[in-house]
Amino acid sequence: MKAKITLHKDRVISQIDDRLYGSFIEHLGRAVYGGIYQPDQKTADDMGFRKDVLDLVKQLNVPIVRYPGGNFVSGYNWEDGTGPKEKRPRKLELAWSTIETNQVGIDEFQEWAKRANTEIMMAVNLGxxxxxxxRQLVEYCNAETDTYYADMRRKNGFDKPxxxxxxxxxxxxDGPWQICHLTAQEYARKACEAAKVMKWTDPSIELVACGSSSKDMPTFGEWERTVLRECYDNIDYISLHSYYGNRDDDTKGYLAQSLNMDAFIQTIVGICDEVKAEKNSDKTVNLSFDEWNVWFHSNEQDKQIPRWSIAPHQLExxxxxxxxxVVGSLLISLINHSDRVKIACLAQLVNVIAPIMTEDDGCWxxxxxYPFMHASVYGRGKALNVDIACDTYDTKELKNVPYVTVAATENENGEVTVFAVNRSLEDSxxxxxxxxxGLKLTSHTVLxxxxxxxxNSFENPENIVPAELPVDGQLILPAHSWNVLRFSK
Known part of the structure; x- marks a missing residue:
């Protein structure tokens, strides 16, 4: 198969917001307890954080991590995770039917974020x-005033915000599974008023309103319009969530799922701009794709987890x-839509539908x-317009799926990186x-x-790892492969 890649170095899609390569830690399964935090593990630091996990998170170069949920946040009292640990309550956690010990809360997580070289995307409970x-949580986290919640933070040992x-x-x-699920109008009013007082407490913050939980929700579209019409002046982003899976064991169809991500993004951009026009506003609301990943393998095993356990093996x-x-092709879609998708969070980071897995004796x-690390490390700077001309195929759901999908970025040194997935199962x-x-191919990394x-597994962690291909001949993308092509001046 022949494919033609045309790079338009003078046509910039957007400066990429580093937060496009964010991730997510929820109080769910072993993401926190046994994931980032395990005081009795051999690599644990002075606060109980696993240093082996921290090292891997730093390799991913994650710029922001969403916390503490997720479904968990809709029943969470943030004060439970502050102050002396021996006084913190153990509570029933209704979102995932577990027990939350509250040994980690915002007091600890903000320190973990510093040690991981990342920032926090904090969620508030509107359930x-x-x-x-x-507004009280914003004051606790950010205020320098001599006031109740800022003083509470200081009493807990944190003088600086x-x-x-x-x-x-x-x-x-919008989801009936959510604790205190709301209609679109109910949520819009609640979110608008919360946004006002949060920004009055700290005018420097940015806010993300909830969009639809997926494009398959019966209220999809109208939910976004209702929320945007009510909240437009007080928010900065609207969220998108989407998970992908190969439940029908149709690999060709599965590898085409990034086209569904493209369509989802384009629809929400259209709705945002529709409301912008209605309001005759100069302000643009951008997108936060703050939950995305593959999630389906663990669905059946999760049905066997006993209720009210602590940090079970859940969503693994x-x-x-x-x-x-598929993850590589989804990253390509996010880069190509970086003019409007400014934030994205791979859900999640450790153990729970995650790139990093832990055992008591180590990580794998x-x-x-690998595709997430490659995109995060090499996909900074500007997203460039790049065209692909190649053969296409049809799936049960989609027509004219290109066998090859690509994105291109240019960093501050003028180095260009092309990310490419060859979806063909037979042909290079x-x-x-x-x-x-004016550019020279300096490396070709392939998965x-x-x-x-x-x-991969704990016993066989290098079953699938990237390799380097020669760069001195014809450029070939192997069949069914993820490719990182790096060019320098």
Whole structure:
């Protein structure tokens, strides 16, 4: 198969917001307890954080981490995770039917974020709570005043504010599974008033309103219009959530799922701009794709988890090679939409539908770790317009799916990186490149495996790892492969 890549170095899609490569830690399963925090583990630091996990998070170069949920946040009292640990309550956690010990809360997580070289995207509870508790949390985290909640932070040992600048106004409030689920109008009013008092408390913060939990929700579209019409002046972003899976064991169809992400993004952009026009506003509301990943492998095993356990093995998908190709193609879509998608969070970071897995004796990396790391490390700077001309195929759901999908970025040193997935299960792609004058190919990293269902494990952690291909001949993308092509001047 032949494919033609045309790079338009003078046509910039957007400056990429580093937060496009964010992730997510929820109080769910072993994400916190046994994930980032395990005081009795051999690498634990002075606060009980696993240093082996911290090292891997730093390799991913994650710029922001959403916390503490997720469904968890809609029943969470933030004060439970502050102050002396021996006084913190153990509570029933209704979102995931577990027990929350509250040994980690915002007091600890803000310190973990510093040690991980990342920032926090903080979510407030707009389920069982509302505007009052939200503004109090902003004061606790960010205020320098001599006032009650700022003083509470100081009494808990933190003189300086945490300085959290990005906040989520609840989580998936359109979903009947959500604690204190709301209608669109109910949520819009609640979010608008919470946004007002949060920004009055700290005018420097940015706010993300809940969009639809997925494009398959019956209220999709109208939910966004209702929320935007009510909240437009007080918010900065609206959220998108989407998970992908190969439940029908249709690999060709599965590898095309990034086209559904493209359509989802384009629809929400259209709604945002529709409301902008209605309001005759100069302000643009951008998108926060703050939950995305592959999630389906663990669905059946999660039904067997006993209620009211502590940090169970929950949502622990074991990712195979084809999952890595899908994650790579989704990253390509996010880069190509970086003019409007300014924030995105791979859900999640450790153990729970995650690239990093832990055992008591160490960590291992899932297949999806590698495309996410490559994009996060090399996909900074400007997103460039790049065209692909290649053969296409049809799936049960989609027509004219390109066998090859690509994105291109340019960093501050003028180095260009092309990310490419060859979706073909049979044929390599012989690349003709146009518009790369003045650039030299310096490396070609590939993730490839003959077995689409192959996985990594603690016992065999390097079953699927990236390899380097020669750069002195014809440029070839192997069949079913993730590719990182780096060019320098």
């Amino acid at each position: 069982t709570r509302g505007a009052d508790e939200a 945490f300085g959290i600048k990005l906040w989520c106004l609840g989580n998936e409030m 998908d074991i990712y195979n090679f084809e999952d890595a190709l 990396l899932q297949t999806i770790f 792609a012989e690349i003709e490149s146009i518009g790369f004058d 490839n495996c003959d077995d689409m269902k192959a996985v």
